[in-house]
Amino acid sequence: MKPIFKRILFFVILIGFWSLGSALEWWSEIIFPSPLSVWQSFVSGIEDKTLIYGLIASFRRLAIGLSISLLLGTSIGILIAKSKTADDTIGSILLALQSVPSIVWLPLAIMWFGLNEKAVIFIVILGGTFVMALNIRTGIKNVPPLYIKAARTMGAGGIDLFRRVIFPASIPHVVTGSRLAWAFAWRALMAGELLSTGPGLGYTLRYASDFGDMSLVICVMIIIGVIGAIVDQLIFQRIEKNVAKRWGL
Amino acid sequence: MFLTINDLNKQFIDQNDITNTVLQDINLNVEQGEFISILGPSGCGKSTLLSIVAGLTSATSGQINVDGHSISKPGKDRGVVFQEPALFPWLTVKENVIFPLKKEMSKSEAITHAKKYLKMVQLTNYLDHYPHELSGGMQQRVAIARALAMDPTLLLMDEPFGALDEQTRSRLHTQLESIWRDTKKTILFVTHSITESIKLSDRIIVMGTQPGVILTDIKVDIPRPREDHKQEMIEIEEHVMQYLKKEIDKVVSGEL
Ligand SMILES: Nc1ncnc2c1ncn2[C@@H]1O[C@H](COP(=O)(O)OP(=O)(O)OP(=O)(O)O)[C@@H](O)[C@H]1O
């Protein structure tokens, strides 16, 4: 059987079991609503546009935050790959920063920027920057020395060498870095929205929870998961695979 | 004299501050258009010598002149072909070959130029392929075309066919020979195959190891194509072997 069929069958069974459990009242509708109620929440959320506005708001913040973090991460990555001093100083603190979930910064961010979307975007930026920087550094440091030698014999040096050889050679790491940055930024965004202010998908989740609307809660959770999976598998993993093939990895 | 190497020495200093003399008192003169093979056991410093001439490695002492200019850094007057093709995998065959030409000519000129050299290595049908879509032998031919495309006066080749199978290698020997005849490049060709060096070169520089020195300089005075002169080739092979045997024994006994 093809993997796609296996997957579909798996989801059919899962939802079947969930419906069955709800129908037989193995659990109460209030704490774990049936698939049908979740679907109805989804439909009405689309109809009254709360879900759509939430999605748009979330994606806007993500786009801003992620772009800034990719740019910033790339710059820091290049800096620490190229300067030993920078690596010994900034580089050493980067790993520590990377291991702190960025949502931990929220209290500070709210102090600095207020309870608004600047604070959320700040968290998103922190979520993506460090992992991007670390991957860029790895990419640049692992450029095969033979490429550099060959380029130098063809008259390339300095910025030209970087632009035409070192950077393109590290593209596979740029892609991996972006994929991880997206994943961290997405998680940070949801956490940030959940704990601060709307509109946004995370905020919709909090709002639904405050009103005890568990079917909307589950609906939003599923949307968050599905978007995460789609972006990762359909976009990033595909690019990663193509790049790996082309780069001969 | 087109290429002169005078009293060249190269030492590496390892972590324990022990000096390792890799090349000692290397002197070599090469005429324009000569095909020179550098032959020697593994570790005798052939690649190091080539890398110094390429300008990628600095010498500890000594002088190198190419066409009247003293060498200290890489330059487009010296094209290098490495043992591995060293093509850039993100560029197509065509883009790889025009890589060194970006600055001095327009894109369309560069492409015309690239095509000319890709024709020499019989790869015009692969202009838009990526390196990973080519066999090892084809990749190496692209690398040769790329080195030739910047029109160097000196072509430095470090065991360019070392990783290829016997048949491919033999075909490339023929191709390289005709390219050399047509372009009149001066070639320094590193190898540890005696047959290869006799088949291709005007002179064979035999190197000894520990430290790397030039043992002898053998003129190969056999008319080309050399396949028709098997007997003379065998005579030279025996002559070279006498020098090499001692060196190879030295390497082997050092390793035991
Ligand atoms: N960057 C380096 N640092 C220290 N030692 C080096 C370095 N490069 C080469 N060597 C040493 O120099 C010696 C000669 O190396 P080289 O690569 O020139 O040999 P070779 O003749 O090309 O050998 P092969 O036929 O195996 O390619 C070796 O003993 C090697 O260990």
Ligand SMILES: [Mg+2]
């Ligand atoms: Mg070598």
